[in-house]
Amino acid sequence: MVLPDFSNIKKAHKLISAQIHRTPVLTSKSINAIIGGELYFKCENFQKVGAFKFRGASNAVLSLPNELASKGIATHSSGNHAAALALAARMRGISAYVVMPKNAPEIKVRAVEGYGATITFCEPTLAARELTLAKVIAETGATEIHPYNNFQVIAGQGTAAKELLEDYPQINQLLCPVGGGGLLSGTALAVKALSPGASVIACEPAGADDAYRSFYGDRIFPSEDPCTIADGLLTSLGTMNYAIIRNNVDAVVTVSEESIVKAMRTIWERMKIIIEPSAAVPFAAILERKIDVSGKKTGIIFSGGNVDLNKLPF
Amino acid sequence: MVLPDFSNIKKAHKLISAQIHRTPVLTSKSINAIIGGELYFKCENFQKVGAFKFRGASNAVLSLPNELASKGIATHSSGNHAAALALAARMRGISAYVVMPKNAPEIKVRAVEGYGATITFCEPTLAARELTLAKVIAETGATEIHPYNNFQVIAGQGTAAKELLEDYPQINQLLCPVGGGGLLSGTALAVKALSPGASVIACEPAGADDAYRSFYGDRIFPSEDPCTIADGLLTSLGTMNYAIIRNNVDAVVTVSEESIVKAMRTIWERMKIIIEPSAAVPFAAILERKIDVSGKKTGIIFSGGNVDLNKLPF
Numbered sequence: 329m330v331l332p333d334f335s336n337i338k339k340a341h342k343l344i345s346a347q348i349h350r351t352p353v354l355t356s357k358s359i360n361a362i363i364g365g366e367l368y369f370k371c372e373n374f375q376k377v378g379a380f381k382f383r384g385a386s387n388a389v390l391s392l393p394n395e396l397a398s399k400g401i402a403t404h405s406s407g408n409h410a411a412a413l414a415l416a417a418r419m420r421g422i423s424a425y426v427v428m429p430k431n432a433p434e435i436k437v438r439a440v441e442g443y444g445a446t447i448t449f450c451e452p453t454l455a456a457r458e459l460t461l462a463k464v465i466a467e468t469g470a471t472e473i474h475p476y477n478n479f480q481v482i483a484g485q486g487t488a489a490k491e492l493l494e495d496y497p498q499i500n501q502l503l504c505p506v507g508g509g510g511l512l513s514g515t516a517l518a519v520k521a522l523s524p525g526a527s528v529i530a531c532e533p534a535g536a537d538d539a540y541r542s543f544y545g546d547r548i549f550p551s552e553d554p555c556t557i558a559d560g561l562l563t564s565l566g567t568m569n570y571a572i573i574r575n576n577v578d579a580v581v582t583v584s585e586e587s588i589v590k591a592m593r594t595i596w597e598r599m600k601i602i603i604e605p606s607a608a609v610p611f612a613a614i615l616e617r618k619i620d621v622s623g624k625k626t627g628i629i630f631s632g633g634n635v636d637l638n639k640l641p642f
Numbered sequence: 643m644v645l646p647d648f649s650n651i652k653k654a655h656k657l658i659s660a661q662i663h664r665t666p667v668l669t670s671k672s673i674n675a676i677i678g679g680e681l682y683f684k685c686e687n688f689q690k691v692g693a694f695k696f697r698g699a700s701n702a703v704l705s706l707p708n709e710l711a712s713k714g715i716a717t718h719s720s721g722n723h724a725a726a727l728a729l730a731a732r733m734r735g736i737s738a739y740v741v742m743p744k745n746a747p748e749i750k751v752r753a754v755e756g757y758g759a760t761i762t763f764c765e766p767t768l769a770a771r772e773l774t775l776a777k778v779i780a781e782t783g784a785t786e787i788h789p790y791n792n793f794q795v796i797a798g799q800g801t802a803a804k805e806l807l808e809d810y811p812q813i814n815q816l817l818c819p820v821g822g823g824g825l826l827s828g829t830a831l832a833v834k835a836l837s838p839g840a841s842v843i844a845c846e847p848a849g850a851d852d853a854y855r856s857f858y859g860d861r862i863f864p865s866e867d868p869c870t871i872a873d874g875l876l877t878s879l880g881t882m883n884y885a886i887i888r889n890n891v892d893a894v895v896t897v898s899e900e901s902i903v904k905a906m907r908t909i910w911e912r913m914k915i916i917i918e919p920s921a922a923v924p925f926a927a928i929l930e931r932k933i934d935v936s937g938k939k940t941g942i943i944f945s946g947g948n949v950d951l952n953k954l955p956f
Contacts, residue, residue, distance in 0.1 A: 373914045374914055378914060593951060596916055596951060597951065600687045600688055600692060600915060600916040600917075600947035601914060601915050601916065602910055602914040602915065602916060633914035637907060637910060637911065637954075637956045638956060640951075640954065642951045642952060
């Protein structure tokens with residue numbers, strides 16, 4: 329298994345910097361006063377398509393040699409990765425084929441369609457999704473871009489932490505939500521290269537604690553019947569992600585659903601910005617006092633801001 | 643009646659700049675694509691206390707001579723002005739006395755208390771509020787700071803447009819919500835001094851159209867039984883505000899409740915920032931095509947971001 333390292337993140341950053349937003353890093357005196365620490369929020373909720381996913385998708389699409397790119401790219405996803413990949417493909421002028429479960433929320437279907445992707449609907453099971461994707465790839469010759477267990481995707485996701493540490497090199501611990509591990513593995517590589525003394529702490533809903541079990545266990549424990557409002561964190565760790573996480577992450581902590589909602593609400597109310605539940609998980613860990621922030625400079629990656637305003641938890 | 647002019651806005655800016663945020667100006671390609679124009683959003687939702695009100699309150703408090711300031715300041719308000727005044731008073735180390743109706747939302751009471759103000763509750767009528775305020779002032783010797791019909795408050799509110807035009811001098815029309823007219827009068831003075839060729843358009847809910855009737859009539863028509871989700875825009879124009887607005891504003895347009903909610907929702911979804919209904923009124927006017935934005939560079943003041951997340955319209 330060939331894993332990316334920091335040199336790949338630097339390469340990715342050069343490749344994608346013209347088409348991604350260098351998102352702002354926000355601070356809030358009122359939040360700092362609440363938690364008794366100093367927080368630096370990297371706002372990927374302001375990234376294109378509303379999530380960090382556009383970084384990895386852009387790097388994967390732009391890294392493809394012309395002969396492969398000309399046949400397009402493909403994935404199965406009902407979330408931010410599909411939209412990110414569709415936009416990145418459109419920006420390169422190539423085709424994007426997205427397999428979506430037929431019960432996917434209409435708002436997400438329209439977003440992917442809006443970016444010009446070709447959608448193939450299938451039954452809402454993983455087996456049907458994989459089978460349908462295999463068929464699409466056989467017919468088109470498109471290259472599959474996995475949402476997180478992919479070398480170039482991991483390298484791309486690492487550019488968010490790279491930017492954060494370039495802007496605030498004094499940060500000495502960095503918190504990151506974990507689902508499949510794409511953002512976390514890229515983040516951990518960037519932190520250990522740029523700030524070897526800083527710790528990386530992964531934050532996960534207790535209702536989807538496969539990364540916790542896998543990190544403190546001896547293998548990947550898959551996500552089984554995950555139940556959390558943090559809908560970006562339902563998936564199991566990928567093999568590449570796991571290998572990187574085991575070697576570069578310092579700890580994994582879990583948080584309750586109640587804390588996630590409280591954390592999200594506090595950020596909305598105090599900072600007047602919209603983050604999605606998955607993005608609120610690290611701040612929830614601070615609210616639960618699972619992570620010590622006193623006397624430290626703590627970076628947090630706000631992974632995205634895509635929420636369905638018709639289904640808010642408050 | 644002595645009215646402020648741009649020199650007072652410049653003085654105000656010098657006086658308050660150390661304690662206010664110079665808020666960012668945001669743009670959004672996706673919003674621009676929707677409306678076919680070029681919009682520049684001045685984000686006073688990120689101002690301290692979550693609204694532009696902190697500018698005027700700061701200027702009024704900091705402009706008081708020591709002998710008056712030592713006796714404190716007073717107002718009756720159930721909204722952002724009370725919180726803004728309380729914080730500005732605390733920053734100067736003087737007392738703030740706030741009269742609030744006893745049915746004021748608890749969240750607002752706690753905010754004002756949190757800034758250290760002394761609250762006196764009264765019956766929820768204008769007569770009771772004014773009477774109670776008069777008593778508080780008689781007892782304390784505090785100086786009343788009116789939320790908008792006040793020389794220094796108007797000068798302070800004008801600093802938001804001043805910053806916007808300093809950052810983007812190419813703006814050729816500026817949209818502003820209107821309630822009592824504090825923000826609008828300050829904004830109009832700043833625009834006509836800095837960019838005489840630019841137009842100023844006031845935007846108002848049709849359900850609280852007193853500024854519309856007053857602007858196109860020959861006197862101040864008070865707000866009678868206003869009914870709108872834009873809870874910052876319920877009040878009637880002040881006399882100073884009206885005099886300035888008549889001479890410096892180019893047009894007043896009104897919008898429906900449905901458009902306000904749609905505008906607010908569009909900004910939340912596309913920009914991932916939280917604005918309150920009052921702040922969404924100018925963008926609602928663009929969505930209703932009451933204001934032509936094609937080929938123009940349009941500034942909009944996002945007046946605030948204080949919403950009760952338990953009472954969202956979606």
